[in-house]
């Protein structure tokens with residue numbers, strides 16, 4: 315088995331960029347320490363590369379040619395695309411894993427029509443997770459995008475199928491691979507409702523996710539998600555893909571809605587692999 319770690323974590327620019335503006339410092343530090351434990355778990359897994367399943371924010375993929383899924387196969391990447399001062403993450407080069415990325419892409423293509431790219435500038439959706447999980451950028455990264463942004467969005471059941479295809483692909487290569495899905499759950503970024511979090515909705519979703527209850531997870535309609543969880547809620551695709559790749563039950567290490575300055579419910583979880 316080559317998939318050695320699977321988990322999920324939240325991303326939002328405020329998690330790094332507005333760290334100094336937090337009122338509940340204790341809760342912030344509890345969140346950061348859950349992320350540090352996730353980093354340790356990934357290191358302890360012996361992972362030689364990390365697949366980051368992210369939700370892009372119109373930094374690389376646009377409405378002239380929007381892929382349902384994309385895998386990065388570049389030698390290296392640059393990020394963040396945003397102002398480093400605003401995000402509080404220095405611009406840097408991140409090593410990729412082109413050979414491994416191509417083998418995984420070939421395997422996924424057997425069942426899912428994935429696109430791939432040798433050019434990709436990382437936005438906060440990838441840089442914020444990497445800032446905590448590989449702060450020295452010493453684990454090669456394979457970025458993966460699912461269209462959570464520009465409707466028509468990738469259907470949830472296809473996100474699930476993509477996760478299963480990624481799992482088969484990982485298990486077919488000798489390298490040890492960690493996989494994380496990163497998104498918000500409910501959140502309303504870049505809208506007048508930014509900072510709002512639907513905690514009840516988040517907790518219900520996380521309960522389904524931790525039980526890895528496929529039918530419940532795939533039963534959300536985009537209309538309901540938009541109403542209850544905002545346009546940021548469409549990013550549940552990244553969490554669902556990670557659950558499908560893992561196959562096992564989840565373990566919720568951290569969740570709070572008490573850091574509204576981060577404008578997202580802050581989540582850290584891992585899955586057992588089956």
Ligand SMILES: [Fe+2]
Nearest residue numbers: 369439498549
């Ligand atoms: Fe996002």
